[in-house]
Amino acid sequence: MAVERVLPADLESGPTDEELVASTLQGDLAAYDELIRRFQGRLYGVIYHLTSNHEDTNDLLMEVFDKAYRSLPTFRGQSSFYTWIYRIAINRSFNFLDKRKRRQGAMSLNDLDEEGLPKVDLPDVSPQNNPNKAIVLNELQNKLNESMLKLSKEHRTVVTLFDIQGLAHAEIAKVMGCTEGTVRSRLHYAHKQLQKSLGIYLKR
Amino acid sequence: MSQKEDFSELQKLLHLKRLETPGREYFDRFLDAFHAYQRREILQQEPWYAKLVEVLCEPWVAGVPRLATVAASAACLVAGVAFFLGPTQPGTAQLADGKVVHPKGIVVAAVHDQAFKELQPELIETAAGGDEIQIPPLYVNGHNALAYDSRLTF
Numbered sequence: 001m002a003v004e005r006v007l008p009a010d011l012e013s014g015p016t017d018e019e020l021v022a023s024t025l026q027g028d029l030a031a032y033d034e035l036i037r038r039f040q041g042r043l044y045g046v047i048y049h050l051t052s053n054h055e056d057t058n059d060l061l062m063e064v065f066d067k068a069y070r071s072l073p074t075f076r077g078q079s080s081f082y083t084w085i086y087r088i089a090i091n092r093s094f095n096f097l098d099k100r101k102r103r104q105g106a107m108s109l110n111d112l113d114e115e116g117l118p119k120v121d122l123p124d125v126s127p128q129n130n131p132n133k134a135i136v137l138n139e140l141q142n143k144l145n146e147s148m149l150k151l152s153k154e155h156r157t158v159v160t161l162f163d164i165q166g167l168a169h170a171e172i173a174k175v176m177g178c179t180e181g182t183v184r185s186r187l188h189y190a191h192k193q194l195q196k197s198l199g200i201y202l203k204r
Numbered sequence: 205m206s207q208k209e210d211f212s213e214l215q216k217l218l219h220l221k222r223l224e225t226p227g228r229e230y231f232d233r234f235l236d237a238f239h240a241y242q243r244r245e246i247l248q249q250e251p252w253y254a255k256l257v258e259v260l261c262e263p264w265v266a267g268v269p270r271l272a273t274v275a276a277s278a279a280c281l282v283a284g285v286a287f288f289l290g291p292t293q294p295g296t297a298q299l300a301d302g303k304v305v306h307p308k309g310i311v312v313a314a315v316h317d318q319a320f321k322e323l324q325p326e327l328i329e330t331a332a333g334g335d336e337i338q339i340p341p342l343y344v345n346g347h348n349a350l351a352y353d354s355r356l357t358f
Contacts, residue, residue, distance in 0.1 A: 037235070040231055044225070045222075049221060049224075144217065144218070144221065163219070194218075
């Protein structure tokens with residue numbers, strides 16, 4: 001299925017990412033602010049769908065932009081800035097998830113839901129004027145997040161980048177440093193797993 | 205329903221997750237929050253090992269190609285092993301000016317001054333060689349540290 005690419009309007013005009021990187025390196029800090037504005041939404045999405053926690057996502061997003069800023073002099077333009085910063089975000093998120101997994105043994109019961117999974121932050125996306133629909137939507141959202149958290153971090157990443165963010169297979173392969181074939185097979189496996197756990201909602 | 209159609213239904217469901225975003229106000233404030241975060245980070249000194257961990261874990265971010273990192277690590281390991289397992293025999297070489305070079309690359313000044321030996325006999329631990337082999341004595345201080353060529357003192 002073709003997924004529409006989500007591109008903010010400001011990416012289609014104005015200086016390119018690489019021009020902004022060059023300006024930043026020449027001391028124009030406003031250029032880096034512009035890069036942050038361009039990527040904050042998408043990187044937030046990637047990190048959030050991997051961690052399922054808004055507070056952790058906020059901390060990680062700061063870390064990612066800070067890390068990218070400090071490492072900018074070493075950015076040689078072999079890949080696009082877009083790929084490079086996505087890789088930083090994914091790498092940081094993976095490190096965080098590994099730490100969280102190790103920590104889970106020491107987690108308080110208050111941090112876990114009834115199935116033993118870390119509690120997730122869910123924004124209220126329910127329609128205010130339809131309580132029944134809101135209940136169903138909330139239930140669906142919970143189940144969706146629960147199923148996502150059961151996937152391995154690599155599988156969750158491909159689902160996030162492909163299905164939620166709308167990146168192409170080739171772009172995902174560059175970001176994750178693997179082949180397109182690997183991306184496709186991970187995606188297929190992840191879809192099958194999600195379908196298995198969300199089947200009841202898909203048949204409604 | 206085919207499997208492909210099933211996946212497209214699933215993908216529609218996954219599109220719901222696009223709604224899980226903190227909203228415009230958060231992103232409007234993010235830049236200021238980030239600048240405050242950076243100021244805090246600058247004030248905190250990163251420990252020396254943090255850079256090492258970074259280079260080993262994220263060499264491509266630190267600007268080091270992964271292969272170069274592996275090669276450098278392997279070279280360090282080999283050099284380390286060679287240093288500790290290397291010959292321990294005290295093979296020395298005498299320089300023209302009377303100084304002695306030891307296997308570990310330490311240059312020791314030649315001391316022929318009898319008065320110095322008499323004044324500080326406790327500093328003289330060994331006197332290599334005899335009448336036929338003229339190798340100046342090595343001398344150590346009270347902490348077993350070799351005395352260095354004055355040019356190497358710090």
